[in-house]
Amino acid sequence: MQCHLFPTNSWFIIFLIIICVHAPSSAFSDDDERYLSCVKSFDCGNIKGVGYPFSGSDRPDYCGYPGFELGCSNQDPEITIMQLSYKLLGINNQSRTLNVSRTDYTENLCPTLLSNTSLNPNLLSSTSDHAEVTLYYGCPSPSPAGFSAQFTCNVNDSTGMMGYFITVNLSVLSMTAPSLISYLTACNNSVKVPAHLSAIMPILPNPTVAQLLEAIYQGFELECSANDSLCDTCKSSGGQCGYNQTTTAQLVVNVSV
Template identity: 90%
Template sequence: MQRHLFPTNSWFIIFLIIIFVHAPSSASADDDERYLSCMKSFDCGNIKGVGYPLSGSDRPDYCGYPGFELGCSNQDPEITIMQLSYKLLGINNQSRTLNVSRTDYTENLCPTLLSNTSLNPNLLSSTSDHAEVTLYYGCPSPSPAGFSAQFTCNINDTGMMGYFTTVNLSVLSMSAPSLISYPTACNNSVKVPAHLSAIMPNLPDPNVAQLLEAISQGFELEWSANDSLCDTCKSSGGQCGYNQTTTSHFSPSLEMQHHLFPTMSWFIIFLIKTFVHAPSSAFANDDERYVNCSNSFDCGDIKGVGYPFWGSNRPDYCGYPELKLDCSDQDLEITIEKLTYKVLGIDNQTRTLSVARTDYAENICPTLILNTTWIPNLLNYTSDDQNITIYYGCPTQGAPTSTALPQFPCNINATEMTGYFTAFANLSDLGSSASNLTSYLASCKDSIKVPVRESAFQQILSTPTAAQLLGGLNQGFGLKWKASNNFCDTCQSSGGKCGYNQTTTAFTCYCKDQPQQFSCQQSPTDAQSPTNDQSSKPKICPPPTYTEAGSFLIEN
């Protein structure tokens, strides 16, 4: 409070500054915060000195393009592109290229989720050293002669034989018709890029180990992110960045004026110390993290969202890593274990999210058939949630006629199939027909569980139709979070802002002057206590494994 105790001296100092300096107010300001932040580089493992258009770690999101945020996992830099995670193998700023490899194909050809490689064409494009490998999963046996090799997968506890070829099927004149028709009988196909130079050795003698090695060497992507504007910015002494509000390039410029008056600056400092005798912190701004975590996330009808969530103008240190929010067409969204959910509501009193799967927004035939998963010790179902089991790819012969197992048609990836769903967790409750139903459903290709609210569950039980199921899914379900809740209550009651320390992977209380462990009014005992809230840290369990077998095809 010292600066309020000397009003006469304060006015005197202001008078002297005006008389001696005659400089604009910005002349004695610090460098722009964004300029300083965007000067920092991203370092992880062997990849160092990463700048624009990439952000992450010490580089806030405004230092890079949306979709170009990097993470560091066990000293491996990673980037997520269109919800797929890639290991960053190298960056070439001269050619403006990234070398990346899909993390889900690190160890084998059988990833948990079968997802195509997709890019934002306005930001990323393939280079000339590019080949696409098409892998086919769940293929019938035996295969045509052209499929000379095979691999097996274990996906969803279903073992299948698969086959692959490294030859473009369309160039095979004699056997092409049968080879082209064969892959259509496979359940799924996935395109995975690789360096053409790495794929070439596979062509004469197809080999699974060589293919996996080629995929692990990654592929090259060229970025386009207002590069000429960035060159102009840097040549003028600025730092390149991206304005999240105007969705355009901006350049945090260096404020040079205060370097032009070094003698006068020292004279002003002398006057301040002489007349006010205040500690330097008396004039300092509030801690940047405290200020940033005071911001709330607003999107559409949902406003005022704070801890444990982050995103937009709330940096990642304001919330748990897994609880990032996005705003898509004024719809609040969250991605949990690679599945995107629309956030229907947030209740801070009960600490619950109301969410609905976006892939079931319009029909019950999503492109990817994925189970709903959550994060134990961080997100869990509420007591109001009930599961519906949906079966896909069921045989037409021996189809049941039970009203407890309604049928629906699906067209997924241009494949017509028959599906069923049931609200009965235990089919034995259906009596004498249970055995036949269980046997029949075991022959379906896929089954998943999707949660709904109890009220919707009861409506589906009474009126088991596909329309009723879709309506229930869009009403969403509840997820209760546990994110050091007691610590956050203590922090907020002491005037602090709750956050998360990415380095120590523990809760942090951001105070006006500096971060504390739990409270802005800590006692010496508290200050010395270790941050060891292991029970509140999320423990991410590995996703369930499932199997299929496949084929792959190279296309230049």
Template identity: 30%
Template sequence: MDLIMPCSSLFLLFIFSLHIHFLVPASSEFQPFRECTPFICGGQEISYPFRHNGQPNHCGYPGYKLDCDRDNLTLLSMESLEYQVIHMFRSEQILKVARTDLSKDVCLGRYVNTTLNSSLFNYTSSYLHSALFYNCNSSSTPRPYRFSCPKSGYGYFALKVDLANPLHEPCKFSVFVPILPIETQGLQSSKGSDNSTTISPATMTKVLKSGFEITWIANTSLCENCIESGGRCGYNWTRQEFNCFCRDKAYPTTCPGPSGMYAKVVVANLWFSIS
């Protein structure tokens, strides 16, 4: 009988040590660990290298800030434009995004090219150099995917353009917007009397709402190991380096195992419960 009690105690100590983090009161957790809890928006997780705009800067890599609007849409603001983040492919570091202005109406009030912050994002290889052309001469050479807007008149969408010289002579404005090749299947058009193919602005908006893919440049290779160790990924803006925020403090890469402060908490709680 005397041998059974010590063995039981050791077994309990082992079990409690495996779940050590549950014994640390939330109030005593390291503040950045609490602050950098992943933010859920519309079924998508906003976490490192991104941070929700309501979180402190150290929860994300510099420049990677996302918002969540009242409709539970994840939004990215960049270069004077706003994009809806349709989906995140974390293993490939890819975001599928769509311009919010073109997702509402292809008849724009201001003509701004789609431009990425090249220090933060790149285009993926699978997109077409496409552009919208506005305020075009109606008697110009027949074009594919022509549409009409109330204020700017005739316009058209071109799937492949020369980005170095995108403006076509008969039109006053052009807007570069990439498109995935698969989305061209949605460009159903009808042939007009002048042999031009026309498309409704609503159809054009639907196609552009499908979005395109961009990759984020920030290196997140250390983050997976940090999460597996029970930590939350963050960034030290002073030292300009990755941090793994754990329940007790910040570490360079991963949280330590069940030792140190946490082991002392387990032993104290277990001793109190069996004594």
């Protein structure tokens, strides 16, 4: 899977032509070493055969693009996005999409730290199958009549913190339940957690905590925001793509071994 936005300035194209060469098979060169390193794939759990733009395990940093480093913990592949850890659930090479879920919401709605999900728009963007669950923490008691989507947990050293969750936008609630809007804005914190829209829609009428956790566990989809025609061409000819950490330029290494 290739997910890198290539610069279009002329010097960069020249650089690509220079390094996308066939090294002599009789002499071992730096290109040979990089090729042999980057031809290895990342394998962890059910995720197999992962290549560029990802690095990790037997794939050195220069075999992937910054921001796409993978880890493997207890056969669970993980990726860090904007300082938050996500479990990598799947990769679709054809659509250039990833399916990920937040590791801090795997078992309950009470993470150690409260952090919103954020993305680098230059690397990743949400797909059409996207919804956001808003979790509210430190809400006043009692709650409005008829509002039962609640949970209790200890977050940020607070004991018995009351929390609520909603699966619709506040703009919708402002028209249907203005008193609930006033209540939720009085809560101490809120966190937005993405999920598949297709997983949220069935539980919209009356979601339970268990149903919400299951929807979050199914993850959400991200699309690599890039055009990789040059890298695709090199790979189709038997080459390997990487990233020069020193010059911050794309490496496209095509060698004979």
